[in-house]
Amino acid sequence: MSTLIPELGHFSAFLGLMSAVGIALFGFFGANQNRTAWVDMSIRLTKVQVAVLALSFLFLILAFLEDDFSVLYVANNSNTALPWYYKIAGVWGAHEGSFLLWTLVTAVWTVLVATRARHIPLKLHGYVLGTLGVLSVMFLAFLLFSSNPFERLVPNVPIQGADLNPVLQDIGQIIHPPMLYIGYVGFGVTFAFGIAALATGKIDSAWARWVRPWVNIAWLFLTIGIVLGSWWAYYELGWGGWWFWDPVENASFMPWLAGTALIHSLSATEKRGAFKNWTILLTLLTFTLVLMGAFLVRSGVLSSVHAFAVDPQRGLVLLTIFVLVAGGSLVLYAFRAHTLNTQVQYWGVSRELLLLINNALLVVALFTILLGTLYPLGHEWFVGGDEKLSVGEPYFNAMFVPIMLLLSFALAIAPISRWKHTPMRLVVNALLLLGGSAVVALLLPWILADGVHLGVSCAVALAIWIIVTHAIACYRQRKALTLGFIGMSVAHIGFAIAVIGVAVTSVYTESKDARLKVGESIEVSGTQYELVDVQSTESQNYIGERARFDFGVRGSLFPERRYYSIREHITHEAAIAPGIFKDRYITFAGPMENDTWGVEIQDKPFQRWIWFGAVVAGLAALIAMLDKRYRRLSQRDLEIKYSA
């Protein structure tokens, strides 16, 4: 039985491909010919697809748990000494398995859209399912024909596996990729809605209202995924950075920015019928960026700490999928989008204008990152092979920070703004509040820390201003507060919290490198850290040293250095004392000359605020999604509503 498991998994994935073909055909032709029965067939097939892919995934998990090294992928990414939970996580620890997870996530989204969106018109539903079916077909074909996780190593079955990459042996790593994939593929759903709108030639308030919950939930998961990645890098990679502008991080951040722009543009499309073309373009663009990210990460075009194993053929197939899906959708856009245009009137500081500014800034930020990520490729092409360059932090920070400050400015006025036109009186009142916030932001560091840093004060002033204007707006509207408005306010406040975190951590972090003997101590940011002792440690699959540092009255931290013998890999397990207002962060580099030990001690104020703010914003998307106007409305209700 057990030798059959990989074959069963392989076969189930193949059945998944077959059902995807069915979903695509029945969906498209059902919509095209207005046949309810065909669309229903497509809906039924989505359930089959999700079931067989779940089964396939389960079989791969079983192969890992059974240490079936006859499966190449298991042999490359697992080991008998690996604890069982990391064996499961190993399933999505490298390219093939993670792509199987990706196809499973696609199937889950598809079945949700099939069953939860039955209230939308038949034509639209059919086209949406058809598009998702096509995406599934491509992903599954790619999985089966060029990244098969069930490939066997027979007859020369290895006795032992190569072990899971040690930096991936971690709880953050277990949940980070699934979250990201749920977010990524969720934008596939909005992409499908965009394509369906182009195909039916109809986009109105109702369409926007059907799409918005899906965008919000995709965005929530993508946000959580990015936060987890950042948090994981922070404690696992061992040097206390939380964002590296690494190509793979950028690949997840670009769709996030486009998705954020989409959420905002959709609100104008829903409430005012504005920016229709633009909204559609954003649905296409967001998923295009998702696919480009997948290509960049999985083809080895750009080197990165996240690099998957490189295989030229695989890259070519991914590039083809990218060109077909993104190129095809943009051709459709070029030919069909003109039917959607509308003129909407607004003047002065209207909410439309603010949303336009928001979108412009987010798109500029996006292209800045795109340029920085792809520039090395272009440079190599023009200058030739003797000069290679890496665009790093200085570029991204210099470009990104001013854009975000401008964005914060527009964002603070958002809650008092009105559609069409905002009375000047309200804008002036809001600007007066900015004055107050600026005073606080300048006084606080002057009282609490030694120096005032103008950039930080600027950012903090804007952040406080955002929080105050939103709090006041919520209070004023307390009688008629909708979940939509609360969601927006909470999201913006979350953004402000993250801005405070980023600004303060970046500037006020204090870091010291030292070589200490046991018993010696060092002072960082007013606290003495003493190296009390160093002991050797051992576990199932690594050996290492563990240091004990004492600080303050009762604080102790235990950073480690581990040597994973199977992969011959060293990791530094930083020890962190987290706090609301500061993190203490110790990295232990191991033995140096003359009985000394290398250490780096960092004092990182407001570090947690970054992730806390982002999570708050993510949850806000959930709050907004629960607004009663997104509950299913029957066609009849809608007709009554719009004839009024």
Add this chain to the structure above:
Amino acid sequence: MERRLKTRLLLVTPLIGFGILVFFLGIGFRLGEHNVHPSAMLNDPFPEFSSMSLLDDEPITREDLIGTFRLVNVWASWCTACIEEHDLLLELARSGTISIIGINYRDQAEEAKTWLYERGNPYETVVVDAKGEICVDLGVYGAPESFLVDPEGIIRAKQVGVLTRTAWMEEFQPWLEAQVEQY
């Protein structure tokens, strides 16, 4: 009419932008493939150079390399891929398998030193190549890249990209073993 034409043109813009994007991705991809079969500089003498050592500011030239087998490794602190091969380099250096000379390619001295301090230093000497001149002579494609130089100063093996354990065992190590048999 003219207005409609303008709208149409505007709607094609994303497609054009996309075309340019694909063009660059395609190039990146082709460049990536070139990487796989490098043969330039094999069996050629290691080029002449004269520079400074990163860690003690002593002058260093090609003469300092000659006389024994050396693994010459091009790296930089900005190079994320270099992290991947670092453990192997450390292991080779600590076990005394071979003496490793680093060429610090287009880097800031302070950042390079911090990098070595944080991750451990496998290099006997690090040659500073701040402007990338040595690497041009070496035909370096990008960091990381590794060369095996024999006692006569001839390049015997070369790896473009991360030095993997397999590459080490298949391309580099046989030269060392042949040397041992000779004496």
